[in-house]
Amino acid sequence: MCHLCNYQAMLASADVEATENRLRVLEVVGNNRFPLSADDIFKTLERSSSINRVTVYRILDLLVEHGIAERLSSGGRAAYYGLAPNDHHMPHPHFYCKSCGQMDCLNPESLNVDIDSLWKTFPGRIDKVEVRVDGICKNCIKQHSD
Amino acid sequence: MCHLCNYQAMLASADVEATENRLRVLEVVGNNRFPLSADDIFKTLERSSSINRVTVYRILDLLVEHGIAERLSSGGRAAYYGLAPNDHHMPHPHFYCKSCGQMDCLNPESLNVDIDSLWKTFPGRIDKVEVRVDGICKNCIKQHSD
């Protein structure tokens, strides 16, 4: 578990009541090293105890709305979820392996994006900037060459 | 139409036979100022003469595979399609308005992304870097305030 994250507190400070299910979803999202799909999260939760898939979707929507979680588009069909950027989680780009479908986090510094000029000149409202690198991860490259 | 693009030639140089349908799809994609969803493309084509939705999907897949078109993930569910970067089309970020669902092209310079260091150090294969800005476009902001 991320020792810097207190999930109870995160929910509280976002004014979201901390139900059992919400905590469970948030823990799965937050404790994972890389973003997960709704299905990943559902399957993980189901193992420990029953939950409805729709509940997972609804909780993920709620967490995203309240800025606790972040929804990331992948190169594939499903959305992926991770903790939203906050004091100890810098915004960072992601890598999507189109072979195994795994999404990975890249270092915040690995890819330098300068958004300042856009922020100043853009005539609409900017909510977020998403940077995704697509390709094949080293594991999949290895397997293909075996 | 983009006067620099010869769609026949683009297909030929990618070794894709230029059928009527492929040309029609590519024209719609290429002549548009901003990326379109498969559904947008289908509806546009249907107006002029009949085509099957599946054919549109298949042609889009083909164009993407052959590097003629580019598939962009949006903040929503559907993928969007534009011309792939080439000699007269620099890679550039996009803006997705979560209110009207329109995807817009931003200037290549509007957002400076430095991928060189990642390219050098990343242990897998990198195919593309996608940068998407999400928010609300100026038109939608205006309407909401009316």
Add this chain to the structure above:
DNA sequence: TTCCATCATGCAATATAATTGCGTAAAAGT
């Protein structure tokens, strides 16, 4: 405590986007 209101959840149905299987017709090669 009892009543009421609010809200979280489950379940079934539905929506949306994309894909697959299969048949046919057109095109290309022999």
Add this chain to the structure above:
DNA sequence: ACTTTTACGCAATTATATTGCATGATGGAA
């Protein structure tokens, strides 16, 4: 002319996500 390959259409199916409605839990007011 015959065969092979390819493009396309249509129907069915899959994957992902959302909606509507019912129920049960929770918390406050009387």
